[in-house]
Amino acid sequence: MKGNIAFGVLLMSANVLALEVEPVLYVDSVIYGDSEGGDAGSYAGEALGVYNVHSDGAGGHEGHAHSGLEQGAHIRSIEAGLNWQASDKLDGRINGVILPEDGEAELEEAWARYRLPANTSIKAGKLLSAFGANNIHPHESEFVQQNLPVQMLLDGGLIEEGVQLEWQPEIAGMHLKTGVELLDGGNRGIASQEDSVTGYQTSKGRVANITYPEQPDFPQVSHVYVKAEKDLGEKHAISGGVSYLQSRQHQELHQYHPGINEADHGLSGKATMWSASAAYAHDAGKIGDVGNFKVAAEYLYQNKDLTLNFHEDKPNLVGQPRDLHVDGYSVQGSYQIAPKWQVGLRHERVGGTHEARRPSVAPFPTQTSYFNDMKRNTVAVTWKPAKQHQLRLEAARNAFDVGEDTNGDGRSEAVSKKFNQFMLQYQWNLDAEHEHHHH
Numbered sequence: 001m002k003g004n005i006a007f008g009v010l011l012m013s014a015n016v017l018a019l020e021v022e023p024v025l026y027v028d029s030v031i032y033g034d035s036e037g038g039d040a041g042s043y044a045g046e047a048l049g050v051y052n053v054h055s056d057g058a059g060g061h062e063g064h065a066h067s068g069l070e071q072g073a074h075i076r077s078i079e080a081g082l083n084w085q086a087s088d089k090l091d092g093r094i095n096g097v098i099l100p101e102d103g104e105a106e107l108e109e110a111w112a113r114y115r116l117p118a119n120t121s122i123k124a125g126k127l128l129s130a131f132g133a134n135n136i137h138p139h140e141s142e143f144v145q146q147n148l149p150v151q152m153l154l155d156g157g158l159i160e161e162g163v164q165l166e167w168q169p170e171i172a173g174m175h176l177k178t179g180v181e182l183l184d185g186g187n188r189g190i191a192s193q194e195d196s197v198t199g200y201q202t203s204k205g206r207v208a209n210i211t212y213p214e215q216p217d218f219p220q221v222s223h224v225y226v227k228a229e230k231d232l233g234e235k236h237a238i239s240g241g242v243s244y245l246q247s248r249q250h251q252e253l254h255q256y257h258p259g260i261n262e263a264d265h266g267l268s269g270k271a272t273m274w275s276a277s278a279a280y281a282h283d284a285g286k287i288g289d290v291g292n293f294k295v296a297a298e299y300l301y302q303n304k305d306l307t308l309n310f311h312e313d314k315p316n317l318v319g320q321p322r323d324l325h326v327d328g329y330s331v332q333g334s335y336q337i338a339p340k341w342q343v344g345l346r347h348e349r350v351g352g353t354h355e356a357r358r359p360s361v362a363p364f365p366t367q368t369s370y371f372n373d374m375k376r377n378t379v380a381v382t383w384k385p386a387k388q389h390q391l392r393l394e395a396a397r398n399a400f401d402v403g404e405d406t407n408g409d410g411r412s413e414a415v416s417k418k419f420n421q422f423m424l425q426y427q428w429n430l431d432a433e434h435e436h437h438h439h
Helices: 004-014 039-051 149-151
Strands: 022-036 072-085 088-101 103-117 118-130 159-167 174-183 195-203 207-210 221-233 236-254 265-282 293-311 323-339 341-358 367-370 375-388 389-404 413-429
Touching: 022 039, 039 389, 039 413, 072 103, 149 265, 149 293, 149 323, 149 341, 149 375, 159 389, 207 293
Parallel strands: none
Antiparallel strands: 022 072, 022 413, 072 088, 088 103, 103 118, 118 159, 159 174, 174 221, 195 207, 221 236, 236 265, 265 293, 293 323, 323 341, 341 367, 341 375, 375 389, 389 413
């Protein structure tokens, strides 16, 4: 099943592209610096293993963040594609992402959608999941850095091959969007796939064999969601949503990590995750949208019900359960201070709940390990001199645990740090005449 859905969509698309095609192109460039001499651009990526998987396996997909941050000026990504429409019932999208400085390219989306009667549609292919409120393309964000909870808990975002059935009725003056998704696995946050390894080299230089269960048949991930929007008069609007996701299989291979893992170990089991979000928007009704503002918040909670199937130091622990819990939230707002000028504020925290529970299995007592959280406060000023151009100045204050070798023994320890980041982003796009909503 894997790969067949996206391939079939591409074949279907080839027959209809000549009817009505709209090219899309986004170029994202950033000048970056921080109070750590440029090192802080990788801190969040290094911490990703605390929330997901340190893996040498080849089974996991890359996340959806496109590229990290390095000192100096860089072209982070080029996103290019086509939106096509064959009729009022059939449309789709094909797009890829190029990371020029990494020399990498990836087909990001390739899907077709057929609109059924009664405000219902079915979408199939490689698609961006409708999970939550912040599983979006980077160019759709009002900030340079990706939403921290999505980065940590979903490895940058959920975009997989699969099928989406959606219903969008109008009920009691509300626009509802409710749907079901069946997706392939691969996302390192909730559906990571690890390969069994013979002769695995551990962080301590030992050699071991690791056996993981076979991957389940499609679908590996199921997701249901309900979202609602309602206008309250001409100047006010509210929206909100709930998403619930379940993964039939999630596998992790953890390596040594300061303050988290004292030895390499492997885990396999299931994962669940849910999101709750709400937003309010005010339309001031003034020229140039001056006075418009909006606020939005999202809460994520993730649970992994896993079993230990490898431990570097203590093989007698194999077979024990591991119950992992972690959450995160973000609160952000934006205000149009002048024509073409917007100010944004965002507060994020991951790991207010962050614990690994080891249920009692004779002769071992119940144990729970607790880990530190991550916090980030951001301010962004955005100038849009024209529809195709956008310039954004952003500053962020962070508090993370970072791995450093503090005693010279060759192994890193967890060090709590507070640091600042500074970014100047320039984005150019080809399709500014239209707004695309891929969910």
